[in-house]
Every structure is written in structure tokens, then in C-alpha cells.
Ligand SMILES: Nc1ncnc2c1ncn2[C@@H]1O[C@H](COP(=O)(O)OP(=O)(O)OP(=O)(O)O)[C@@H](O)[C@H]1O
């Protein structure tokens with residue numbers, strides 16, 4: 024295509040405008056991504072590394088701590104994400120009902136955890152589930168056994184799931200609420216006149232109409248849970264005996280806690296990338312438009 | 315199958331605001347009743363009270379012979395068509411129409427038969443597997459009507475079903491609805507603020523204002539014989555002309571039209587000498603002949619081809635609308651004599667009530 028002089032000048036100006044952003048993206052995103060890919064092929068500790076090819080990948084399968092972290096993460100994912108999505112949906116539908124009283128108050132209360140300080144709420148959860156905390160008091164009051172919440176692998180997982188659900192349900196709910204408020208109210212009025220029961224209205228009208236938003240929040244939550252780090256680090260530090268250790272935490276430990284093993288840590292990072300990609304494809308496939 | 319509807323002293327308040335203020339109305343089985351009135355007068359609210367979408371604050375609602383005040387919307391034997399169509403966007407046309415039947419306990423083959431029948435009546439056969447987003451506005455409205463038909467309701471309720479369509483489609487759908495009514499023989503309550511829809515579709519028009527009924531009657535009743543200024547001004551397009559007048563010496567002196575006088579329309583009981591009244595003349599009642607004459611100055615001429623509307627006034631008066639069948643030669647600034655037959659004119663007293 025023949026370039027006019029004006030066209031070239033416009034092109035130069037255009038590049039000049041996007042250059043700063045491109046440079047920053049290049050330095051802080053593209054370069055680290057490529058570099059970590061390269062690193063994942065290196066073995067050795069600290070500064071003494073050598074090219075190891077796929078040795079790190081072999082090491083993954085023989086590494087019991089990695090397998091524990093992977094299975095913990097998958098357990099969190101499989102249990103927490105569905106519970107949170109359902110809960111967020113139910114809250115959203117209830118808060119969207121004009122007959123609900125104090126909607127504004129509840130909406131704020133449910134959303135608030137998403138904007139509270141991580142450290143503050145971690146301390147709160149730690150104290151609630153400490154050996155003489157509120158949770159124990161309540162359970163024993165109703166005649167339950169004294170549980171060492173953060174000391175038993177099973178209950179430690181439960182506490183973590185409770186914590187992230189508490190924190191992120193409101194966040195997801197806001198998406199649903201926004202979507203629900205965009206649905207023409209007369210659709211539900213038509214369903215009501217036509218005698219469609221409330222359950223069917225929820226499952227056959229609301230859910231299908233929210234499908235794109237549900238897909239979006241599911242993928243966002245999946246990614247969030249696969250990268251789970253803050254809550255675990257602050258509440259249980261991965262304990263007891265690695266029962267709540269997550270992949271992100273393991274990466275952190277490999278890099279900063281033990282004698283640094285950058286190459287192997289990069290490989291574990293790519294495990295998360297692959298998991299996110301595979302799970303997203305599966306979710307898109309499940310939610311596809313069937314004709 | 316169709317039932318009558320009876321409203322007795324129906325009221326509706328939102329908090330302290332009363333929006334329906336005591337409505338009494340009898341709707342016969344198979345009747346096509348149209349609610350008209352200015353925006354905000356309560357047409358939709360009244361319709362939604364019949365549907366069961368709004369609670370009734372006071373009075374009684376009967377559908378058939380049963381009192382329905384506290385009956386759930388789904389058990390009133392009604393079906394409603396909404397202005398926004400309210401189709402389920404994720405379902406095909408077939409699913410949209412058959413969806414509710416499943417929950418009414420209708421068997422699958424029976425659902426298919428009924429949906430196919432409705433599709434045939436509405437000419438939707440070719441579109442059964444499409445989603446609403448792949449349909450035109452008129453087709454969507456047809457699907458919404460189809461969804462109502464398959465339920466075989468006793469009463470159809472329509473809330474401004476055509477107002478999202480363009481002018482041409484509106485005419486087409488209007489004819490379709492009229493045909494549907496004669497085919498299904500069901501009772502229809504229809505809300506619109508479109509004059510023409512009301513005049514052409516209705517067996518009976520109900521004119522509402524501020525939550526009250528102003529007048530009920532056949533379209534021609536309301537056109538020829540309105541009870542008050544509001545109905546006279548509301549029915550008919552372009553609007554009726556209102557001329558302030560005073561009775562003097564057995565004739566009407568038009569106070570704003572330079573004191574010209576016109577003969578008194580034939581009345582059962584003439585008003586008193588000196589009484590202030592309003593003379594109402596429809597634009598189409600001005601003719602070449604007539605014993606009453608008004609001298610006016612032409613301001614604007616609107617040529618619609620078949621019909622010509624002249625907007626004219628006399629210094630200081632309100633604008634008069636005059637329909638003149640053939641007068642194409644008129645121009646702005648011309649002086650014309652608008653004639654009419656006094657027996658076509660209507661008279662209203664100071665309170666706006668008709669003097670007959
Ligand atoms: N939920 C509500 N709360 C308070 N006032 C309301 C509510 N719904 C309607 N109104 C009021 O009731 C009156 C009647 O409303 P309605 O919708 O029945 O009018 P309408 O005749 O259908 O008007 P339009 O031709 O614009 O559709 C209006 O003054 C409106 O402001």
C-alpha cells in the first residue's frame with residue numbers, strides 16, 4: 024500500500040503514543056514470562072544452575088510435597104468454587120427480590136469482606152478458630168467435641184475453605200446482581216402468570232440467562248483458587264504438616280524459604296498455567312451454546 | 315371459552331398515593347375492551363391488578379363469577395402480552411410457547427399439538443427453532459401472543475403490545491389482532507395510548523384519567539357523544555377545537571374570535587343568557603356549506619395528499635385545526651371562511667361537562 028507522507032507521520036505519532044505502554048508491558052510481563060519458561064528448563068540451586076531439559080518435569084512426579092500441594096489445591100478448588108458460586112447466586116436472587124427487606128444493608132454486609140484487609144480478617148479467623156476461640160465455644164456449648172481446628176488436617180482445610188468463601192462470595196454476588204438487574208422484570212411476571220413454579224423459574228430461566236456471567240465468575244474463581252496463597256499463608260502457613268499447602272505457597276517456599284530452586288519453582292508455576300488453561304477450556308465447553 | 319370481568323370500586327394505593335380511585339366496570343364475555351388515557355393515568359396498573367401482578371387495595375375483582383382479589387395470577391384464567399414481549403431469550407420459539415404448559419401438567423404430544431396450532435394461526439411455522447434475538451419485532455410480538463394463546467385463557471390482557479413496532483408493522487399487527495379476536499372469540503382487555511388502535515379494535519373504550527373512569531362507550535359513542543371536555547379532546551385525531559363562548563341573544567358569541575357569533579347547536583335545555591361555555595368542533599366538521607361561519611387567517615397548511623389540515627386563528631385566539639378535503643390552493647396569510655353545521659358542534663359548561 025502506498026504510504027502518503029501524512030500517513031507516515033500519523034503512524035509515527037501512533038507508535039510514539041503506544042511505545043511507553045509497550046515497553047512497560049514488555050519489561051514487566053513478556054520478558055518475565057519468556058524468562059521463566061527458560062528457567063523452568065534449568066536445574067540446580069541458588070546461582071549454580073545448568074540446563075536440564077525436561078528434568079524438572081520428571082522431578083514433579085516424584086516430589087511428594089508437590090503432589091500434596093497439587094491435591095490440596097484441587098480439593099480447595101473442587102469444594103470451594105461450587106459452594107461459593109451457588110451461595111453467591113442464591114444471595115443475588117434473594118437480594119434482587121423487591122420483597123426482601125433491608126436489601127441495601129444486606130448487600131453491603133455481604134460485599135464488605137471482599138474489601139476488608141487481608142491481615143485483619145486472617146487474624147480474626149485465627150482467633151475464631153483458635154483452641155479457646157469462638158468456634159470451639161459454640162461447638163462445645165451445643166455438646167460437640169472440642170476440635171483443634173487448625174491442628175487437624177481435615178478441619179484446617181475446612182477453615183481455609185470457610186475463609187475464602189466468606190471473603191469472595193460477596194464479590195461474585197455483585198456480578199450476578201448486576202446481571203439480574205438487567206433482566207426485564209416482565210419475563211418473571213410472564214412466568215408467574217403462566218404458572219411456572221419458583222424453582223423452575225430459578226433453574227430454567229434465571230440460571231440459563233446468567234450463564235455467561237456464571238462462566239465468567241467460575242473461571243475467575245478457578246484462577247483465584249489455583250493461585251491461593253494469602254489466606255493459607257496468614258492463617259495456617261500451610262500446616263498442619265502441609266495439609267493446607269497450596270501450589271502458590273510451594274512456589275513461594277521453593278523460591279524464598281529453602282535454598283532457592285528457581286528452575287523448579289518456575290516449572291511448578293507453569294503447572295498452574297496449564298491447569299488454568301485446561302480448566303477454562305473445559306468450562307467454556309460445558310457452557311457452550313447447544314443448538 | 316371466555317369469561318366476563320367485573321370491577322367493583324377497585325382501588326390501588328402506593329403508600330399514601332392513590333393511583334386507582336374507585337373503578338367500576340363491566341366487561342362482557344368475548345368483548346374487546348380498550349383502556350385509553352394519558353400517560354400515568356393508571357391504565358397499566360389497572361390491567362396488572364386484573365392480571366394479579368399488583369395487589370388490590372380496595373374493591374372487588376370478578377373474573378367469570380369468581381371473586382379473584384386474592385387468587386394467584388396463574389389461577390385467574392388469564393394470559394398477558396407485554397410491551398417488551400417478555401420472551402425467554404435462551405429458548406427457541408417452540409420452547410417459549412410450550413414452556414408453561416409443562417408445568418400445567420400437559421402431556422408432551424399435547425403440548426406439541428397446541429404449539430403447532432398456535433404457530434399455524436400466527437404464521438410462525440417457519441420460525442419455530444429460532445431464538446428471540448433472531449426475530450424481528452413483529453415476529454417476537456407474534457411469539458408472545460402465541461405463548462398466550464396456547465394456554466387457552468378466558469381473558470387476554472395486552473399492555474401496549476404494539477408500541478415498540480414501527481408504524482407500518484403496527485397497522486399489520488393491529489389487523490392481525492382483530493382477526494385473532496374474531497377467530498378465538500375470547501375476552502380481551504387491551505391498553506394503548508394510540509387513538510387509532512383504540513378506535514379500530516375496541517367494542518368498548520374505557521377512557522381513564524387520574525385513576526378514574528371518565529367515560530365508557532363504543533368508539534363511535536365516544537366520538538359523537540362525549541360526556542365531557544376531556545373525552546372530547548382525547549378521542550379523535552387531530553384534536554377537537556375548543557372555542558370559548560358566551561350566550562347572548564340566543565346565539566353564541568365567540569369571545570376570543572373577535573366577537574363573531576354563531577347559531578346555538580340544537581339542545582334539549584339551553585344554557586342561560588350570559589353563561590360562559592365552550593364550543594367544540596371537530597376539524598373534520600368544517601365544510602364548504604353550513605349555517606355557521608368563522609372568519610380566520612391561515613397560518614400553516616399541511617398537505618397530506620388526501621386530506622389537508624389548515625391551522626388558522628384570529629388575532630389573539632387559539633389555533634383552530636380545520637380539515638379541508640380539497641382546498642389545495644390555500645397559503646399562509648390567506649383569509650378563509652370556515653363553515654360548519656351547528657348541529658355537529660358540541661357545547662360544554664364551565665365545569666367541562668356536556669350540555670345536551
Ligand atoms: N410501584 C409504584 N410505586 C409508586 N407509584 C407507582 C408505581 N407504579 C406506578 N405508579 C404510579 O401510578 C400511576 C399510574 O401508572 P401506570 O403505569 O398505570 O400508568 P399508565 O397509564 O400505564 O401510563 P403509560 O401510558 O405511561 O404506560 C403513575 O402516576 C405512576 O407514577
Ligand SMILES: [Mg+2]
Pocket residue numbers: 357358359
Ligand atoms: Mg403503561
